[in-house]
Amino acid sequence: MTKQPTRIPVDSRFGIGSLEVTSTSARSVVVQASGRGMFLTTSVGEGGTGSLNGLSFRVAQVGDGKTVLDFFPAK
Template identity: 45%
Template sequence: MPVMIAASVLLATALTGLPSSPVPGAAAGAGTSVVPAAATAPNLRACHDGRCSLTLRKSVSFRVSSRFGITRLAISFTSHSVRVKGTGPGVSSQALLGEGTTGSVNGIGVRVLSLSSGKAVLRLTPVR
């Protein structure tokens, strides 16, 4: 029975033109599709101490140590600028940076290494 099901799935896939997934009992390589690897998400937990390198493809928000006087850092970007906003209980601070510039938000230094419409590369370092 499993061979007949596998053959039916392969036949239906061939008739519809949709990519198929591997089916148990199917011949190796027959009807399999290759799925591209997903882009690696940045390790935002590594930034908790204010020291990390980030390659961003979308806006992010993450917790930082309260020693900076803030508890959360939010980073968004366009092809022209990076907005870094730090918030905490009763506190809000932000910096607007361009490619190649350096700034800081409550003791967290931010350097914009490269910037495009789809990607921002940043380095964070504590400045106090």
């Protein structure tokens, strides 16, 4: 588990003021995002995807002390 949230910078065009990984486990990662008038918390397992305001991410790897997220614009 992460001890403190890991903040991820996001381009302002997505309207997301804050994006953080708040915890990880052997099987999933918890991501929180907020912006003007919105708040999202989601738990995504390895290989899963999430999306908010046109920004998507895929959990490429979770476990062994390493978490890898791939970010891309939603279509």
